[in-house]
Amino acid sequence: MPTVFVCDAIAPEGLDLLSSRAEVVDATSWDRERLLGMIGEAEGVIIRSATTLDAEIIEAASKLRVIARAGVGVDNIDLDAATRRGVTVVNTPTGNTIAAAEHTMAMMLAAVRHIPAADSALKSGRWAKRESIGRQLYRKTLGIIGIGKIGQEVARRARAFEMTIVAHDPFVPEGRIRELGAEPLALDELLERSDVVSLHAALNEDSRHMLAAPQFEAMKPGALLVNCARGALVDEDALLDALTSGHLGGAALDVFEGEPEPNPDLVRLDSVVATPHVAASTHEAQALVAREAVEQVLDVLAGGRPRWPVNVPALTAEEMAAVGPYLPLAEALGVLQAALLSGAPERAAVHVHGAAEEHLRVVAEHFLVGLLRVIAEEPVNHVNAPVIAAERGLQVSRGASTDPRGYSEFVETLVADGQTQTSVAGALLDRDQARIVEIAGFGVDLRPANTVLLVWNQRPDRPGFVGTIGRILGEASINILGIQVGHEVLNGCGLMAVTVSEPISADVRDEIRRLESVARLEVVAFDA
Numbered sequence: 001m002p003t004v005f006v007c008d009a010i011a012p013e014g015l016d017l018l019s020s021r022a023e024v025v026d027a028t029s030w031d032r033e034r035l036l037g038m039i040g041e042a043e044g045v046i047i048r049s050a051t052t053l054d055a056e057i058i059e060a061a062s063k064l065r066v067i068a069r070a071g072v073g074v075d076n077i078d079l080d081a082a083t084r085r086g087v088t089v090v091n092t093p094t095g096n097t098i099a100a101a102e103h104t105m106a107m108m109l110a111a112v113r114h115i116p117a118a119d120s121a122l123k124s125g126r127w128a129k130r131e132s133i134g135r136q137l138y139r140k141t142l143g144i145i146g147i148g149k150i151g152q153e154v155a156r157r158a159r160a161f162e163m164t165i166v167a168h169d170p171f172v173p174e175g176r177i178r179e180l181g182a183e184p185l186a187l188d189e190l191l192e193r194s195d196v197v198s199l200h201a202a203l204n205e206d207s208r209h210m211l212a213a214p215q216f217e218a219m220k221p222g223a224l225l226v227n228c229a230r231g232a233l234v235d236e237d238a239l240l241d242a243l244t245s246g247h248l249g250g251a252a253l254d255v256f257e258g259e260p261e262p263n264p265d266l267v268r269l270d271s272v273v274a275t276p277h278v279a280a281s282t283h284e285a286q287a288l289v290a291r292e293a294v295e296q297v298l299d300v301l302a303g304g305r306p307r308w309p310v311n312v313p314a315l316t317a318e319e320m321a322a323v324g325p326y327l328p329l330a331e332a333l334g335v336l337q338a339a340l341l342s343g344a345p346e347r348a349a350v351h352v353h354g355a356a357e358e359h360l361r362v363v364a365e366h367f368l369v370g371l372l373r374v375i376a377e378e379p380v381n382h383v384n385a386p387v388i389a390a391e392r393g394l395q396v397s398r399g400a401s402t403d404p405r406g407y408s409e410f411v412e413t414l415v416a417d418g419q420t421q422t423s424v425a426g427a428l429l430d431r432d433q434a435r436i437v438e439i440a441g442f443g444v445d446l447r448p449a450n451t452v453l454l455v456w457n458q459r460p461d462r463p464g465f466v467g468t469i470g471r472i473l474g475e476a477s478i479n480i481l482g483i484q485v486g487h488e489v490l491n492g493c494g495l496m497a498v499t500v501s502e503p504i505s506a507d508v509r510d511e512i513r514r515l516e517s518v519a520r521l522e523v524v525a526f527d528a
Contacts, residue, residue, distance in 0.1 A: 002301045003041055003063075008048035010070050011283070014290025018046075021298055036060055044297040046070060047077075055081035066090065066300040069310075070293040072378075079311050089310040090296040093378050094149065095289035096280030101153035103279035104198055104228045107252035111224055111273045112137060112196075137161040143194030144182065145210075146201030146229065147172055148377040148391075152180055154198060166190050169201075171375035173344040173418065176393035191218040196226060202377040203230040205503060205525065211235065216242035222249035228279040229377070231255040231262075240266050254279045323359040325432035326352070326411060327366045332448035332526055333413045334370020336424050336436065339454070339524040343417040345371065348389075349397045351412045353404035354428070360398040367413055368396065374528070405437065412438075442486040442495040448526045450481060453498040455512065456520040460494030465517060469498060476508045493519050 004022045006015070007030070018024055022044070027035060032052075039045075039061040046068045047053065053067060058081040067077055069091040082089050110116060113134035121128035141164045144151045148169075155165045159181060167182035167190070174184040187210075191197065197219065201207050211225070212235035219225075225248060227234055236257055242248045243266075250271040256262035259277055267274040296306040330350070337348075348371065350364040368385035376388050389396055404410040409428035414421055425438040426448070436446040439454065446452065457465050466483060473480055479501040486495040504523050513521050 002043040004044035004046065004297060004301075005035075005039070005042040006046045007035065007051040008046070008070070010046060010048070010293065011287040011290035013287040014046075014070070014294040017291060018294045018297070022301070032057075039064070044068070044301055046293050046297060049076060052076040053082075054078050058082055058085055058087065061085075061087070066297050066306070068092075068293040068297045070289045072096075074310050083311045087311075088300050088306060090293070090300070090306045090308050091310055092289045092292040092296075093308055095292055096285045097149050097153055099282040099285035100150045100228055100279040101157060102282075103254060103275075104150075104154050104200075104226055105157050107226050107228060107254065107273060107275070108137060108196060108198070108224070111226070111250045111252040116273055117270060137163055137196070139163065140195040141166060141193055143168070143185075143190040143197045145169070145187070145190070145197065145199050146377055147177060147180060147182060148200060148202075150229075150377065151198075151200035154200065155180060155182055163196075166193060169344070171341070171344050171392065173346050173393040176344075176391075187215070188218055191215055192220065194223060195220060196224045198226040199229045199233050200377060201229060201233060202375065203232055204374050204528070205523075206374075208232050209235040211239070213238040213241065216248060219248060221247055224248070224250045224252065226252045228252075228254040231257040231259065236263055236266055240269075243269055243271050319359065322355040323362055325428050325434070326354075326356040326359075326363050326409070329426045329428065329434040329448070330363045330367040330411055330413075331370035332434065332436070333411060333424050333426050334367040334372070335374070335526055335528075336370075336439070336448070336524055337413060337415045337422065338371050338374050339522045340422050340424070340440065341375075341415070341417050342419045344392070345394050345415050345417050347395045347397075347414075347416040349399075349414045351399055351401040351414075352410070353401035353407065354409035356409075356411075357400050360400075363411065364396060364398040367411075371415070374525075407437070439495065439497070441490050442488050444484055444486060444495075444497055446484060446497050447482075447499070449499070450527055451500050451503055452524045452526065453496075453500065453504065453512070454520075454522045454524065455496045455498065455518060456493045457496060457517050458493050458519040459517040460489055462517065466496065468515065469496070469512065472508065472511055473498070473500065476505070478502060478504065478508070 002022050005025045005027045007027045009028050036057055039057055042061055043063050044066045048070050055078045064087050066088045072091055072093050074091055077089055114132050118132040139162055142158045144155055144167045146169055147167045165182040166185045167177050168185055168187045177184040210233055216238055252273040254275045255277055300306050350367050352360055352363050356363050365385050368389050369380050372385055372388055373380045401410055401412055407427040412425040414423045422440050427435055427437050429435055434448055436444055436448055481501055482499040484497045
């Protein structure tokens with residue numbers, strides 16, 4: 001039987017299954033040095049968040065074939081080192097969906113019925129019946145921000161309370177939201193109409209502090225905010241002000257920016273129900289995560305394909321030599337298309353010219369990974385990307401390119417979002433150097449790396465624009481790595497691409513957008 005190291009404690013349901021088909025080594029009490037010395041015997045490893053598998057450990061694991069993360073995040077695994085060694089890395093992204101949805105409903109009920117305060121009063125000897133009068137969820141309006149897997153499960157449970165469901169998700173087509181039994185709304189309208197607002201959005205630079213002072217002011221007086229997603233989606237200082245002023249009726253929070261030391265002024269408020277990031281912490285969820293991790297380890301060790309691989313798909317050496325260089329290019333094109341979206345993507349096409357034409361599916365999957373990873377709340381990989389696309393109503397086609405623009409290795413992608421159709425293309429140059437060669441009709445020669453500002457200049461004939469952008473970035477201590485100015489003028493605008501060495505703050509973006517000649521600004525984080 002294969003040897004599998006279990007480095008962090010997992011539920012007995014998973015251990016029992018693993019023990020029936022593998023030799024289990026309990027490494028839960030080992031320090032790093034002991035693990036480094038013994039890892040050469042492991043064919044599989046199961047970890048949670050406590051153990052880190054860095055490049056040195058992975059290089060020492062000469063027999064290792066699979067690493068399973070019993071949970072979602074894989075920040076504690078060196079994915080590059082694992083991929084180079086041919087080690088499959090898997091995670092378990094869906095095991096906590098039901099637990100998180102149920103906790104969201106529990107937090108809603110606890111807040112509107114003042115359950116924690118009533119319980120505390122009774123245990124201290126007070127019969128606090130009068131001050132414990134609450135509100136019903138029946139026929140109230142629930143606004144769901146982010147209607148992915150967890151948001152959908154929350155909506156399903158809220159309908160049992162006969163709540164009216166409205167939803168905002170700019171990356172899910174309105175038709176799909178209606179199919180899920182919710183009314184699609186712009187964010188401002190959702191905030192104005194909702195008695196309860198529940199957050200289930202992915203966290204990225206655009207969604208960070210998506211609910212701040214202006215959004216809280218737009219909410220109904222007395223409304224309730226529920227956040228069981230990510231703490232940084234909320235500006236906690238603004239939330240504290242909205243609660244202490246009495247404008248909001250309460251907040252139910254499972255996540256915080258300062259974990260594990262949240263703002264004490266916020267969590268101590270009588271109008272706040274708070275839990276320590278436990279939405280996914282149920283016995284059932286932990287058992288499911290353990291079983292899913294073990295099942296995938298056993299599948300890989302038996303020569304099968306895992307359900308949720310995280311790193312590059314298993315291809316033969318010959319296939320990888322042909323298609324491998326295309327994959328980071330395709331993913332970069334997806335990241336670029338995501339930044340250019342005006343609304344929810346409805347249709348996408350991937351056209352390939354060159355050695356990867358025989359592997360269109362793999363190239364298209366990696367394009368979808370780039371497109372979806374910044375808008376989906378769950379981790380996206382090449383296996384689940386088509387499923388997530390289908391769930392969001394995104395139709396995807398693929399084929400050989402009929403116009404490779406003279407390049408021998410070429411990928412063109414088109415995305416339609418209901419308002420516009422945008423084409424971006426890339427090519428592999430000498431020694432497989434990836435380049436973006438077209439952005440929405442503008443010819444460029446752009447390396448897909450770092451952070452890139454795309455600035456549409458509606459006065460391309462006037463000098464000084466490059467210097468103005470450089471001044472703004474310089475005053476913000478942002479290092480410019482390269483600038484390209486397109487020669488084309490389309491719809492009266494030129495395009496400038498500025499590559500910088502670090503993320504761009506919202507203040508700097510706003511300053512550039514306020515320039516009279518700027519028609520549009522998009523920030524593309526290729527390395528995020």
